[in-house]
Amino acid sequence: MINPEDRWKTLQFNGPVANFEVQIRVKCDENYYSALCNKFCGPRDDFVGHYTCDQNGNKACMEGWMGEECKQDLNYCGSHHPCLNGGTCMNTEPDEYRCACPDGYSGKNCEIDIDECASNPCAQGGTCIDHINSFECICPQQWIGATCQLDANECEGKPCVNAYSCKNLIGGYYCDCIPGWKGVNCHIKYRNGLNYFEFYPSNKPTYTFILFSYLKDEVNDYHCICPRGYAGKNCEIETNECESNPCQNGGRCKDLVNGFACLCAQGFSGVFCEMDIDFCEPNPCQNGAKCYDLGGDYYCACPDDYDGKNCSHLKDHCKNNSCKEPPHHEALGF
Numbered sequence: 001m002i003n004p005e006d007r008w009k010t011l012q013f014n015g016p017v018a019n020f021e022v023q024i025r026v027k028c029d030e031n032y033y034s035a036l037c038n039k040f041c042g043p044r045d046d047f048v049g050h051y052t053c054d055q056n057g058n059k060a061c062m063e064g065w066m067g068e069e070c071k072q073d074l075n076y077c078g079s080h081h082p083c084l085n086g087g088t089c090m091n092t093e094p095d096e097y098r099c100a101c102p103d104g105y106s107g108k109n110c111e112i113d114i115d116e117c118a119s120n121p122c123a124q125g126g127t128c129i130d131h132i133n134s135f136e137c138i139c140p141q142q143w144i145g146a147t148c149q150l151d152a153n154e155c156e157g158k159p160c161v162n163a164y165s166c167k168n169l170i171g172g173y174y175c176d177c178i179p180g181w182k183g184v185n186c187h188i189k190y191r192n193g194l195n196y197f198e199f200y201p202s203n204k205p206t207y208t209f210i211l212f213s214y215l216k217d218e219v220n221d222y223h224c225i226c227p228r229g230y231a232g233k234n235c236e237i238e239t240n241e242c243e244s245n246p247c248q249n250g251g252r253c254k255d256l257v258n259g260f261a262c263l264c265a266q267g268f269s270g271v272f273c274e275m276d277i278d279f280c281e282p283n284p285c286q287n288g289a290k291c292y293d294l295g296g297d298y299y300c301a302c303p304d305d306y307d308g309k310n311c312s313h314l315k316d317h318c319k320n321n322s323c324k325e326p327p328h329h330e331a332l333g334f
Contacts, residue, residue: 003035004028033057047071066094085110090318100316103308104133114286114312121284124148133312142171147284149277150269162186164228165259168271176258178227229258249273266296287311 002009004026013020028037033056041053051059051070061070064079073079076097077089083099087110090098101110117128122137126148129136139148155166160175163186167174177186226235242253247262251273254261264273280291285300289311292299302311 002026004037082109085113101313102133103313106313116310116312119283119286121147121282123282147282149279149281151275159185162189165256167259170270170275176228227258229256247273249276284310 002024006025006027008023008025011022011024013022028034031040031042031053033039033041033053039057041057041059043052044050045062049059049069049071050062050065052062054060059070061067064073064075066072066074072094074094075091076082076095077091081089082097083089083101085102085105087099087101087105090100092098099108099110101107104114104116106112106114113130113132115130116133116135117130120128121135122128122139124143125140126143127138129138137146137148139145139152142152142154144150144152151168151170153168154173155168158166159173160166160177162181163175163177165176167176175184175186177183180189182188182190224233224235226232229239229241231237231239238255238257240255241258241260242255245253246260247253247264249268250265251262251268254263262271262273264270267277267279269275269277276295278293279296279298280293283291284298285291285302287303287306289300289302289306292301300309300311302308302315305315306313307315
């Protein structure tokens with residue numbers, strides 16, 4: 001029996017009259033192997049498998065594939081690119097991968113846009129608009145801040161027309177009207193039976209508003225009943241309302257005409273900086289994390305599997321190279 005091979009084989013035939021020398025070889029048809037040419041192996045690179053055939057008709061997996069039929073993908077990330085929205089793909093096992101999603105996305109393939117409005121971060125009835133890895137609060141009037149947690153200072157818009165001062169309140173304001181004026185903004189003029197006249201302080205030419213003073217007759221003399229915020233014989237002395245140190249919690253006092261304004265330290269608000277702003281109300285932390293108010297900021301104590309400012313995305317446990325890649329022959333199970 002002559003086995004199939006590429007070499008020629010020489011055979012000698014000796015007879016009584018003549019001698020013969022014959023060269024012969026046997027070759028299997030293409031893709032057939034073994035001594036009987038009955039073993040089939042056809043190279044494939046498709047959904048059936050990814051392999052070539054060695055000289056004995058055995059399947060040899062192409063680079064990046066393994067398994068009996070060479071169908072298990074060792075580089076699933078490179079072959080399929082499954083991670084969306086900028087996610088980073090990492091091969092974990094044959095035909096297995098994991099996506100490290102950027103902030104604002106989650107899901108097997110980072111296909112889910114995290115709804116930062118789900119925790120209702122906007123206070124005081126503010127409307128939350130979801131963005132990628134962030135949110136925006138549309139605050140009602142009288143409230144400002146990232147989560148509508150700060151009382152707006154309506155006095156900055158100078159709503160009071162004829163008033164000693166404007167006092168900011170929680171969710172509103174109050175105009176301290178000068179005599180002869182009334183209304184929410186001191187815009188309604190009225191007379192109360194007293195004689196009055198208008199004057200500009202001669203030593204304060206930059207003032208653009210009008211002060212009112214009352215003059216009481218005395219024998220060979222006069223007496224000025226000064227408007228609030230002024231004192232002296234002729235109402236020439238401006239009172240310093242900051243002398244009593246009205247601002248609390250480290251706030252700086254700014255003297256105004258018949259009033260003052262407190263410039264509050266971070267984390268405090270209110271007329272006297274008496275309100276400690278709780279940055280954990282409402283809770284910005286996600287995935288069950290506990291929020292800690294730091295006074296001017298907050299800290300989320302994330303569970304083990306989450307990180308980020310608000311614990312909004314899965315933690316990459318391999319980021320610090322704590323996982324070492326096994327040797328190549330171990331990874332392939334050889």
